[in-house]
Amino acid sequence: MSTFLQFLEQRVTSISLLLPLSFTVLTLVVIYLIFKRSPMGSIDVLLPPSPPRLPVIGNLLQLGMHPHRSLRSLAQTYGPIMLLRFGNIPVLIVSSAEFAREIMKSHDLAFANRPKSIVFEKLLYNYKDVSTAPYGEYWRQVKSLCVMNLLSNKRVQSYRSVREEEVVHMIEKINNFLSSSSLVNLSQIFSSVTNDIVCRVAMGRKYSGKDEGRSFKELLGEFVELLGVVNVGDYIPWLKWLGRVSGLVRRLEKVAKEFDSFLDGVVEEHLGRDGRLGYVQSEEKEDFVDVLLRIQEENTAGFPIDRTSVKAIILDTFAAGTHTTFTVLEWAMTELLRHPEVLKKLQKEVREIANGNSFVTEDDMSQMHYLKAVIKETLRLHPPIPLLVPRESTQHVQIKGFDILPGTQVFINVWAIGRAHESWDQPEVFRPERFLNCAVDFRGHDFNLIPFGSGRRSCPGVEFAFSVDQVVLANIVYKFNWASPSGSKGEDLDTSESTGITVHRKFPLNAIATPYPC
Numbered sequence: 001m002s003t004f005l006q007f008l009e010q011r012v013t014s015i016s017l018l019l020p021l022s023f024t025v026l027t028l029v030v031i032y033l034i035f036k037r038s039p040m041g042s043i044d045v046l047l048p049p050s051p052p053r054l055p056v057i058g059n060l061l062q063l064g065m066h067p068h069r070s071l072r073s074l075a076q077t078y079g080p081i082m083l084l085r086f087g088n089i090p091v092l093i094v095s096s097a098e099f100a101r102e103i104m105k106s107h108d109l110a111f112a113n114r115p116k117s118i119v120f121e122k123l124l125y126n127y128k129d130v131s132t133a134p135y136g137e138y139w140r141q142v143k144s145l146c147v148m149n150l151l152s153n154k155r156v157q158s159y160r161s162v163r164e165e166e167v168v169h170m171i172e173k174i175n176n177f178l179s180s181s182s183l184v185n186l187s188q189i190f191s192s193v194t195n196d197i198v199c200r201v202a203m204g205r206k207y208s209g210k211d212e213g214r215s216f217k218e219l220l221g222e223f224v225e226l227l228g229v230v231n232v233g234d235y236i237p238w239l240k241w242l243g244r245v246s247g248l249v250r251r252l253e254k255v256a257k258e259f260d261s262f263l264d265g266v267v268e269e270h271l272g273r274d275g276r277l278g279y280v281q282s283e284e285k286e287d288f289v290d291v292l293l294r295i296q297e298e299n300t301a302g303f304p305i306d307r308t309s310v311k312a313i314i315l316d317t318f319a320a321g322t323h324t325t326f327t328v329l330e331w332a333m334t335e336l337l338r339h340p341e342v343l344k345k346l347q348k349e350v351r352e353i354a355n356g357n358s359f360v361t362e363d364d365m366s367q368m369h370y371l372k373a374v375i376k377e378t379l380r381l382h383p384p385i386p387l388l389v390p391r392e393s394t395q396h397v398q399i400k401g402f403d404i405l406p407g408t409q410v411f412i413n414v415w416a417i418g419r420a421h422e423s424w425d426q427p428e429v430f431r432p433e434r435f436l437n438c439a440v441d442f443r444g445h446d447f448n449l450i451p452f453g454s455g456r457r458s459c460p461g462v463e464f465a466f467s468v469d470q471v472v473l474a475n476i477v478y479k480f481n482w483a484s485p486s487g488s489k490g491e492d493l494d495t496s497e498s499t500g501i502t503v504h505r506k507f508p509l510n511a512i513a514t515p516y517p518c
């Protein structure tokens with residue numbers, strides 16, 4: 001009996017020891033679960049829905065080769081606001097006009113920063129350009145310099161003769177091709193004309209030859225390709241070393257150095273022998289480098305602008321301005337070849353208005369409503385930067401009940417927004433008519449169509465790009481009739497997309513041209 005009592009006593013003692021232990025473990029588990037769900041440590045935090053993710057890399061593998069497409073598919077399951085993880089970084093994916101407005105209008109200030117990346121750091125003078133500069137005083141000053149002095153409507157107008165001269169040159173080039181073959185590589189034509197216009201406007205002359213080592217075009221090509229590289233080390237800090245081992249950092253440093261010495265040469269060319277502006281010309285004739293050097297010399301920027309800032313701003317016009325503008329032309333002609341009835345209607349408008357002149361002038365274009373509709377429709381279906389340039393939150397923000405924590409990267413899927421059934425009738429169909437007698441515009445106020453972004457960080461180059469795209473497209477359809485390469489029907493034309501931050505055609509666009517007598 002006593003043995004039994006002793007046994008019972010022992011059990012009770014061990015149970016009485018176990019109970020508080022179990023309770024403590026249970027409490028810790030509950031606290032862990034709560035904290036796991038809420039990185040802020042508060043039970044009130046409600047994060048947007050998230051797809052399942054892998055340890056360490058998170059959702060990175062779900063991006064695939066064409067992230068705008070994969071992310072739209074994910075959004076169809078998880079909704080228009082999703083929280084993903086790229087490695088350690090929380091990433092918000094926005095896929096509706098309604099949530100885009102929340103980010104870029106209602107809470108624009110909280111999302112006005114840009115994330116850091118080794119690619120931007122190395123290629124863009126340690127974030128001294130406009131597009132990647134962190135939100136703050138320096139960014140405010142260089143952005144306003146761009147908006148007021150380089151890309152204002154007045155300044156864009158002042159480059160009209162450059163655009164028109166280069167368009168005439170483009171037509172001559174096509175006519176020269178046609179003497180040996182009727183097949184024209186339109187991708188090459190568009191890339192050259194936009195590049196030449198940007199070079200003349202930004203640096204005063206074209207850099208198409210091999211006079212400065214390897215050609216500027218080759219250098220620019222590698223630069224743009226590197227801008228689109230996703231570096232795993234930006235998302236998983238302990239894998240930063242991969243950037244060095246893979247040779248990426250070495251390549252970035254090499255291209256940055258080459259571009260830097262090229263831009264130094266450009267600046268020197270603009271300076272006189274005593275280091276001051278060598279020649280005075282009227283403000284209307286100034287290129288971007290002239291403007292920046294004049295502002296630097298007169299000290300009128302309101303902040304000291306050094307040579308690195310001048311070079312970084314010039315570099316931005318190439319990083320942000322050339323491929324984007326050229327991409328619109330490539331996709332517009334792709335869609336026109338796929339839809340010959342739209343091409344015919346556009347030609348009818350352009351030919352009636354230009355009325356036998358040797359080329360379409362910018363004065364003619366004010367009446368070309370169908371031309372504008374074609375460009376809008378192209379920007380809706382093929383926004384050149386489908387996920388916009390990433391932003392980063394600096395504050396804790398609540399959006400329609402969801403908590404977005406500081407340090408969250410944000411991608412706005414404008415490609416998905418442009419194809420949303422909620423906003424567009426038959427969204428997958430290329431139909432410029434939808435924009436006739438319709439006030440929807442792409443300048444950042446209609447969130448159904450935001451290929452240039454919106455808010456503080458929106459694109460300052462809209463008018464510049466639109467003026468180039470309009471005059472090039474109007475003239476190319478005015479001066480020539482176009483057909484898909486022999487044997488292929490328009491609708492069969494390949495539309496594969498490239499990879500990278502700017503999405504252009506994967507393969508060059510070739511088409512058959514016949515001169516139109518005008």
Ligand code: HEM
Nearest residue numbers: 130131317320321324325389452453454457458459461465
């Ligand atoms: C069709 C042509 C173009 C498209 C589709 C385009 C698109 C964009 C987009 C989506 C952004 C980011 C917007 C945001 O974060 O909300 C941007 C920013 C920017 N773009 Fe453009 N762009 C084009 C042409 C140009 C041109 C021609 C220039 C200059 C010559 C330019 C200069 C810039 C700059 C400097 C920024 C950075 C603004 C900032 O961060 O504050 N872009 N662009």
